[in-house]
Amino acid sequence: MAVLLAEVSGGNPFDEALSGPWWALARRFPGAAIPPACLAVTIELRSNNAVDADLAERDAAALLRFLVRRGAVAGEAGPPPASVAATPLDAMSQVIAPAAGLVVYRAPLGAVVARGNVVAEIVDPLGETVPVRARTAGVLFARHDQPIAWPGKVIGKIAGTEPLPERTGPLLTD
Template identity: 35%
Template sequence: MDVSEIIIPGDTPGTAWRLPVLRFAGRDPKAPKIYVQAGLHADELPGTALLHFLAERLRQAESEGAIAGDITIVPQANPIGAAQSHFGELQGRFDLGSRTNFNRDFPLVSIVDRAALIEDLDDYPATDSLKRQLLHMALGADLVLDLHCDDESLQYAYLDEAFWPEAADLAAALDMQAVLLSDGESSAFEEAVGFAWKYEIPGERQSRLPGRLSVTVELRGQRDVDPMLAKRDTDGLWRFLALRGIVRDEKIAPAEFAGPAVPLDNVEIIRAPEGGAVLFHHTIGDRVAAGALLATIVTRPGQPDGSIDLQAPQDGLILTRTSDRLVRRRGDLMKIVCAKPSKAARKAGTLEN
């Protein structure tokens, strides 16, 4: 294993950020190359735990000559966000300086312009320099996994429909409960990677990308950080590496993905019409019918008509749920994966900021 560090100069005197990068050299030049990062949202740690155990397993495989394809791992992809706290609480999703989501505003460039991403880095603020260097590393691989988590959540993934159904092996290996097929209209990391490949010939869009993969993996919820889950996820990612020929393990057998794979338009986002205390009647993993009572919001405790009931707009699987119990007006409460499109209007791009 080769360990290096990328130094990102800070924007104020006396500060700099260190980004450790772990690399395992493959023995087969024809094998796929993979890039995996975690912690782009610095307060989302299940992926960091997974990669800690995966690196241990890869070191053993390296000693046995069992690594076929090049593997690059960035276990903590956002040292800037990891240092941001507000009144003692980590603020790892949004940059406090620019108020921008750390997983937005990645450059949308063609793969032919990859080298330009790391030219003149001193001209960019630290957060933009970080994003450009992460994207540059990712575009040196064939397969790119960005490990995140949701609030309270089942295991699922976001990926561009250009990679489906080829990516069903990853969904099966990691025992995902659902796959959400995006329309590739945002500047999130995994979509910026896909954009670079789709527009390899600038101005000409490819609709299918065989042998490629860029995916956001949601490893359950923020509090699902423990050794048993991390090791189980490690086993799943190892299965994927073996099935794609990146590591050699003849004991691995393919599995079938049994969950739904739906476009983002088929996700119902349940929002609070008013602020108050939320009382959930269902949890993640429940299948609900149209009209089922999902939650009660207590808006004026103890008063007549002091609560609001929320029903399911259609049949579906509850994929995520907020961990907040005091919610704000228009705050997201649940995501429900459905067989039919939602009637709610949605702009192309990501589901949330």
């Protein structure tokens, strides 16, 4: 799991349309102590190929417990989940295939990787195997479910902690 934060991420996501005006007002009127008036987030739950009834039920129960903790609905929230450190969206590194072939992942989802670790390999059935290395340290939080890669294809994402110089502009659409 990863929590990625950005005040302006690009692509005009709905959560920023709700929270952005409050941040803009607070900047415009610093003496007024304007607090954020809402909690606006985007939650991404797996991929089209990684959902089954058990996962969907657990995810729905977790969302309900969150709403109970926030006071939005009545009920018993139970113990809080383990916390996850939030990281800046501009520290997220895309894992990019350097060659064409079949993707074989060497790091599982949720793995903490160091810069230079082999995250995956691209296997050319008629040629060589090319390692795909992490370009930053962090948590491998996304892997593409399509087994075929080509040069430049994003096959995964790593939530790092240090902003990356190449991560500028519309971060959600690059």
